[in-house]
Amino acid sequence: MVGAGPRVLSEEIPQAPEEICGELDLSRPLGGALWWNSMLWTNFPPLAMFSSKDFQEGKKSDFFASLSALNTDSRLSEQYVTFTAARHDLCTSRPVPEKNCRLTVECMQYEGVRDCTWNFPLQDYIPKRDNHGVPDVQARRFWDNNVVHMGLNAEEFSEKVMPIGDIEAEIRIADFAGNPTWGYYPCVMRIAGWPFRLRKIGTFEGYGKNGHHELNIGLHYFEQDKLWNLLEGPASLAATGPGQTMAIQPNQRRGFKFYAMLTDLDWLGPNLNGKKHDDPEVPQEKGYVWFTVEETIAAPATSGSSIGKAVRIKLLDEGIIPAWLDLHYLQVFAGGVPLGFFSQADVDPESEGTALEDGPQSYVVGGGTQSLGKVQVLRTSSYRRVVAQNACSRIVFKDPLEAQANDIVDMGWAIFDCCYKGATIRVGKHAGKWAEDAGADRGMVDFKASGPPPLCHGEYKDKVTIQAPRSDYLFERRLVK
Numbered sequence: 051m052v053g054a055g056p057r058v059l060s061e062e063i064p065q066a067p068e069e070i071c072g073e074l075d076l077s078r079p080l081g082g083a084l085w086w087n088s089m090l091w092t093n094f095p096p097l098a099m100f101s102s103k104d105f106q107e108g109k110k111s112d113f114f115a116s117l118s119a120l121n122t123d124s125r126l127s128e129q130y131v132t133f134t135a136a137r138h139d140l141c142t143s144r145p146v147p148e149k150n151c152r153l154t155v156e157c158m159q160y161e162g163v164r165d166c167t168w169n170f171p172l173q174d175y176i177p178k179r180d181n182h183g184v185p186d187v188q189a190r191r192f193w194d195n196n197v198v199h200m201g202l203n204a205e206e207f208s209e210k211v212m213p214i215g216d217i218e219a220e221i222r223i224a225d226f227a228g229n230p231t232w233g234y235y236p237c238v239m240r241i242a243g244w245p246f247r248l249r250k251i252g253t254f255e256g257y258g259k260n261g262h263h264e265l266n267i268g269l270h271y272f273e274q275d276k277l278w279n280l281l282e283g284p285a286s287l288a289a290t291g292p293g294q295t296m297a298i299q300p301n302q303r304r305g306f307k308f309y310a311m312l313t314d315l316d317w318l319g320p321n322l323n324g325k326k327h328d329d330p331e332v333p334q335e336k337g338y339v340w341f342t343v344e345e346t347i348a349a350p351a352t353s354g355s356s357i358g359k360a361v362r363i364k365l366l367d368e369g370i371i372p373a374w375l376d377l378h379y380l381q382v383f384a385g386g387v388p389l390g391f392f393s394q395a396d397v398d399p400e401s402e403g404t405a406l407e408d409g410p411q412s413y414v415v416g417g418g419t420q421s422l423g424k425v426q427v428l429r430t431s432s433y434r435r436v437v438a439q440n441a442c443s444r445i446v447f448k449d450p451l452e453a454q455a456n457d458i459v460d461m462g463w464a465i466f467d468c469c470y471k472g473a474t475i476r477v478g479k480h481a482g483k484w485a486e487d488a489g490a491d492r493g494m495v496d497f498k499a500s501g502p503p504p505l506c507h508g509e510y511k512d513k514v515t516i517q518a519p520r521s522d523y524l525f526e527r528r529l530v531k
Contacts, residue, residue, distance in 0.1 A: 056099055056135055058116040059084075063228065070231045073270045080233025083192040088130040089236075090225045092350075095243030095386045097136060098143035100126060128227040134196045141379040144388045150478025151210045154203040155395070156370050157318045157336040158473075160466040162195040162459035195459050196377050198466060199314040200475075201337050201370030202384060214365045217242050217387065219341065221251075221281065221310075222349055222360035223274060235271045239310060239339065241365070241385025246372050247313040251280060255306045274359075281308070281343055281361045301346045301361070308363075309338045312372055319470050332471060340369040375465075377458055378450045380427060380436070382477045393483060394476040395425040395469050423468035427482035434481070435488035438464035443493025 063079045065071065071078040091100060098104070105125065108114045118124045208214045224238045224245060238245040252264035265280050283302035315337035321329040341363040349360040365371060373384040375392055382389040423440035436447040438461070447453065447461040469475075 056113060058113065058120065060120050063232065065229070065232070067229055070229065072231075078232065080228075084132070085130070085233050086192040087134070087194050088132045089245060090227055091126050091129045091131045092225045093238065093240075093245045094131060094136045095140065097131070097139045099135075099139050130227075133194060137197065137374065137376045137383075138378065140383060140386070140388070141376050141381045146381075146479050147388060147390045148479050150390070150476065150480060152474050152476050153210065153389070154206050155200045155469055155473045155475055156203050157201040157315060157332055158466055158470045159199045159315050159317055159337075160462045161193040161317070162462045163193045164456050164459050195455065195462065198375040198377065198462055199312075200373045200375060200382075201315055202373050204340075204365065204369055204371045205367040207371050207384065208367050211384070211389065212387070214367050214371055217365055217371075217385065219365050219385075220347070220349075220360045220362050221248070221277075223277075231271045234269055236269070236313075237267050237277060239312070239363075241372065242387045244383065244386040246385070248310055249313045249316050250311040251277075251308060252310075253280070253306060253308045256283065256303060278346075278359070278361075282346055301343060303343050304345060306343050307340065307366070308343065309340050309369070311338060314374075315370075315372060336370070338369045339372060340366040342366065377462055380450060380481070382475070390478040391427070391481040392475060392477055393427045393480055395465065395473045397423060397468065397471070397473050425465050425468050428485040428488045429482040430485060430488065436461055437488060438468060440468065443491070444489070445491050445493075446488055
């Protein structure tokens with residue numbers, strides 16, 4: 051639970067350190083949702099909960115005593131940390147910027163999954179992502195309920211926050227403990243210290259006229275040479291050593307322009323045509339991070355890393371800068387750069403169509419009406435509320451720090467549904483807009499706590515109530531003539 055402090059879990063590995071595990075081995079350690087959403091502690095920016103001062107002051111606490119007992123250096127050598135715990139640490143330890151600004155969100159991704167605990171015969175056949183994703187997307191990998199990933203307009207970010215080229219960034223193999231074939235083996239792009247997993251890297255330079263080279267990176271162990279050959283180019287010798295002796299030349303592709311697709315921004319919306327395998331409503335190119343290669347550097351080797359190597363890169367303002375919104379604290383970070391509290395998101399009507407009514411809720415698109423929305427964080431003297439509103443409904447979510455897991459997922463999808471085609475968000479020192487009363491839900495969609503309902507029943511000729519189970523809630527939609 052949020053606010054309950056970090057929890058320490060352990061997994062005993064029966065294999066010897068030199069024993070290699072295949073990708074499909076049933077006994078393979080460090081696999082599953084927990085490990086997919088975790089990384090060795092050295093991959094993250096310095097975390098306050100692991101500070102040397104706190105460690106010395108709290109040696110006798112259960113938390114630090116557990117760390118000492120589980121790690122071979124009596125501290126942190128094999129300690130993995132979940133992304134959620136790392137995000138919460140940054141949200142509670144990093145100062146909030148004093149400056150407020152509006153930033154353009156070019157793309158967005160959310161992959162939350164509701165916990166379906168109602169035990170009935172057809173439970174295993176219900177898509178756990180509800181109606182938000184096709185089956186291929188639902189089953190492709192594990193999910194993270196607690197974060198919305200965003201691609202911010204890099205050029206605007208440079209103007210309003212800081213030059214994007216000044217942000218420290220590098221590409222490297224993620225630090226790991228033990229054998230590299232155990233668990234997951236991601237290649238990461240670290241932006242201001244925060245790791246984003248890479249799915250694809252490509253370039254149009256260095257391969258002749260109209261040349262193009264692309265490297266798709268999987269989930270498990272792969273040959274690092276393929277990555278370094280792409281980012282560094284072929285090895286080269288020249289008479290640049292002492293006394294005109296031959297010496298290996300540094301990175302041959304310095305200044306070359308590359309693009310990268312992140313695992314956290316590789317599904318930006320549904321297909322236009324559900325019958326087609328690849329017909330994205332939001333092109334995947336909107337989520338590309340563009341950069342140039344700077345130099346190859348020596349990175350500190352960890353207990354499991356045999357090659358302490360990384361390629362320093364310079365981010366370009368031609369694409370996006372990846373960011374994340376923590377759904378509990380409602381704070382936004384561009385990598386490891388704090389941007390402050392998320393307080394509002396609006397859809398630009400000029401980019402979506404012509405307004406039918408006053409306000410940003412309804413537009414004409416392709417001869418029909420496209421429901422768009424607005425997300426707002428409201429604060430009173432005693433609580434905080436997140437309001438998601440479109441042309442059909444207004445849903446008020448509880449304070450995320452007190453909400454149940456499924457309510458967090460519903461809120462994440464509500465934010466995504468409003469903003470995934472592009473939006474303008476307000477971030478800064480204000481945690482929300484002051485309001486005497488956040489109001490109540492209204493519109494066509496109503497959520498009620500309920501037991502197992504009938505799947506469908508009629509009332510009278512002018513009204514039909516369609517009921518379908520969603521976890522421990524009743525989803526009720528009234529169609530009124």
